Amino acid sequence: MEELVYLDHAATSWPKPPEVASAMMDALQHSGANAGRGNHSLAMGAGRVLMRTRSLLADLFAVSNAQDIAFTHNTTMGLNMAIRGALHAGDHVIATMTEHNSVRRPLEYLRRTQGLEVDYIRVNEEGQLNLQELQTAFKHNTKMVICNHSSNLLGSILPIGDIGDLAKSHGAIFLVDGAQSAGALDIDVTSMNIDLLAFPGHKGLLGPQGTGGLYIAPHLDLEPLMLGGTGSQSENIEQPLVRPDRYEAGTQNAVGIAGLMAGVKKVRSIGVDVIGEREWSLAQTMMEGLTVIPGIRLLGPALGAPRTGIVSFVIEGHDSAGIAHRLDREYNIAVRAGMHCTPLAHTAVNTLASGAVRASVGVDSTEQDISRMLAAMKELYGSARSTK
Structure with a gap:
């Protein structure tokens, strides 16, 4: 065959690019310890892998402070962190008909358990929405606007810059699902007024599965999805406020993130x-x-x-x-x-x-x-x- x-x-x-597998093997052999959990050379090496990858991602998405990017296992985890960390009973959310279940299911769960209000804006057969219809969907209690940058079924590309402008004018948080666009379309979180950007490491960024991230604008404080060890402020009973530790409880996938770093470098080189x-x-x-x-x-x-x-x-x-x-x-x-x-x-x-x-x-x-x-x-x- x-x-x-x-x-x-x-x-x-x-x-995956050969550089990804090579970087992962090198990390496994030479910096395969627990980042942020020690001052010995292996732990420090793992910490440098996370820091450098975070910086590369910040450059890619025009993020001013790399510490505002939290590593996740995938886009789904990032979307759950954003949705469940920012929304509360009584809030209203606007999403679109092109959303993935990674958006819809958390929203419907919060609708069922907390009384969240949700409206899904229609799209035409080409996957495009009417911005005027989006404009009229805002309410006094609209807390968040969510959209995917590109539909994983239709390949359509939504005008996230225009949508971000509308969200900002109404004082709403703007969450973008970059599952199909990160690495293939330009994303500038500042010029596009993106407050939250969830992205995968294993798709257009060419990294391994089990990697991804969530950009969290500095003015937002999400309730962490997970609580636990961070290697910092361990004497405190509460999750630390410092970023990215606040959103990265537990051991990070340093080997996978090393592969992600190689993938992002490949994307940037092309x-x-x-x-x-x-x-x-x-x-x-x-x-x-x-x-x-x-x-x-x-x-x-x-x-x-x-x-x-x-x-x-x-x-x-x-x-x-x-x-x-x-x-x-x-x-x-x-x-x-x-x-x-x-x-x-x-x-x-x-x-x-x-x-x-x-x-x-x-x-x-x-x-x-x-x-x-x-x-x-x-x-x-x-x-x-x-x-x-």
């Missing part, structure tokens, strides 16, 4: 703009080729419009899971099918019953990968007589 074509980068980037343009171009090629399939419906922004490297589709009369299964077993092409943990987005584009196939490119995807994907799809479904 031919070499694997991996088109599931929206779930996690793969393969350039976020270059990566974004390359992924957009590959997505356009894929969309153009898929249009010959009878009964196909491409989801999200139209051909030529801005999007991330995500192309999702359905084919009338064919099961989405079955399409993904055949691509994997017969052609060694990895895509993802189903709900993609975003039923609201599926509702918005009327695919909740069918789910969708999602092919997503990454920094190392090639024209050859797209050609093999398109050739397989044409063989399987290019004829109206193709079997289900």
